[in-house]
Amino acid sequence: MALISVKNLVKEYKTYDRREGLSGAFLDLFKRDYKTLRAVDDISFDIERGEMVGYIGANGAGKSTTIKMLCGVLYPTSGNIVIDGRVPVVDREAHVRNIGAVFGQRSQLWWDLAAGESLRLLGRIYGVERSEFDARMAEFEDVLKLKDFLKTPTRKLSLGQKMRCELAASLIHNPKIVFLDEPTIGLDVAVKQSIRDFVKRINQERGVTVILTTHDLRDIEELCSRVFIIDKGKQVFDGTLDKLREKATDFAQLTFTLTHEFQKDWTPEGLPQTGVQWKAKGAGLTAILSKTAPPRTDVIRAVLDTFGAEIEDIKIDEPGIEHIVSKIYEGTN
Ligand SMILES: Nc1ncnc2c1ncn2[C@@H]1O[C@H](COP(=O)(O)OP(=O)(O)OP(=O)(O)O)[C@@H](O)[C@H]1O
Numbered sequence: 072m073a074l075i076s077v078k079n080l081v082k083e084y085k086t087y088d089r090r091e092g093l094s095g096a097f098l099d100l101f102k103r104d105y106k107t108l109r110a111v112d113d114i115s116f117d118i119e120r121g122e123m124v125g126y127i128g129a130n131g132a133g134k135s136t137t138i139k140m141l142c143g144v145l146y147p148t149s150g151n152i153v154i155d156g157r158v159p160v161v162d163r164e165a166h167v168r169n170i171g172a173v174f175g176q177r178s179q180l181w182w183d184l185a186a187g188e189s190l191r192l193l194g195r196i197y198g199v200e201r202s203e204f205d206a207r208m209a210e211f212e213d214v215l216k217l218k219d220f221l222k223t224p225t226r227k228l229s230l231g232q233k234m235r236c237e238l239a240a241s242l243i244h245n246p247k248i249v250f251l252d253e254p255t256i257g258l259d260v261a262v263k264q265s266i267r268d269f270v271k272r273i274n275q276e277r278g279v280t281v282i283l284t285t286h287d288l289r290d291i292e293e294l295c296s297r298v299f300i301i302d303k304g305k306q307v308f309d310g311t312l313d314k315l316r317e318k319a320t321d322f323a324q325l326t327f328t329l330t331h332e333f334q335k336d337w338t339p340e341g342l343p344q345t346g347v348q349w350k351a352k353g354a355g356l357t358a359i360l361s362k363t364a365p366p367r368t369d370v371i372r373a374v375l376d377t378f379g380a381e382i383e384d385i386k387i388d389e390p391g392i393e394h395i396v397s398k399i400y401e402g403t404n
């Protein structure tokens with residue numbers, strides 16, 4: 072059986088619109104117009120031991136809701152989750168020993184304690200042996216460069232320092248699985264990189280299974296070979312990063328800038344038409360190439376043949392993952 076098995080998972084939130092003003096608040100006490108919001112809508116996936124999976128989707132897609140259910144802090148409305156043979160919300164205590172979690176928007180450290188003390192306390196709570204704790208701390212201190220601020224209270228740490236401590240905290244009990252919900256949010260490039268390096272390391276050296284949500288697709292490109300995309304609660308893609316990239320070849324875009332403006336009635340006569348969509352606006356000419364288009368170089372050559380010295384600039388947009396993902400969102404909306 073897969074390490075993580077999710078079947079037909081659904082989470083509905085019951086919400087209501089607050090009425091305006093004081094009298095509205097008073098009325099709300101007696102009668103509320105409840106609405107149900109399906110934040111996670113029939114999701115299924117299996118994750119094997121040692122996988123690193125990127126869980127992505129637009130704001131409000133249902134990522135955090137899914138992660139909270141996987142962690143056992145939220146009850147699913149329906150469907151099943153089995154992680155390492157346990158149902159998270161049922162076998163919560165044993166489950167929690169098996170997992171680590173970082174919620175980029177929340178902290179698991181004690182605000183007033185020195186960061187190092189928080190880590191020590193967490194180690195005690197999880198019953199980590201002293202020698203084991205020391206060895207692990209030594210490694211984390213080294214890789215995450217924690218030394219300079221372990222004596223600083225959490226509330227005085229910078230965001231990047233805090234996040235590095237959060238990561239250490241999530242792994243202090245040597246869990247098999249970590250859930251990282253936006254661990255790189257708001258961090259500078261250097262700290263992001265050190266976090267990625269660390270995650271890579273714990274995956275490769277300890278075989279920790281990683282589920283990562285992020286809006287920074289670099290994180291995904293660097294860490295995850297598999298991507299799961301969710302949109303408005305529904306799963307829209309589950310596959311390899313390569314498979315996702317393949318879709319990208321559909322969207323190559325060439326932009327030419329000319330020395331003069333196009334006539335309103337311009338048509339792409341003499342230029343390749345199959346699989347190419349031409350747009351002329353002002354002095355700009357854009358070619359959007361789909362899979363059936365001729366090779367890029369042929370398209371460029373045709374434009375050069377047609378316009379020659381009138382071309383001032385050529386720009387080639389390699390569609391990033393971000394572009395493909397937004398295409399996938401659009402496609403499902
Ligand atoms: N406790 C709650 N009560 C009611 N609705 C909620 C609650 N938590 C989340 N939601 C709603 O559920 C939907 C999914 O939210 P969720 O936090 O899972 O999204 P997300 O994919 O993590 O988004 P983001 O990228 O912004 O973090 C949203 O529409 C959100 O408003």
Ligand SMILES: [Mg+2]
Binds near residue numbers: 134135136252
């Ligand atoms: Mg979220």
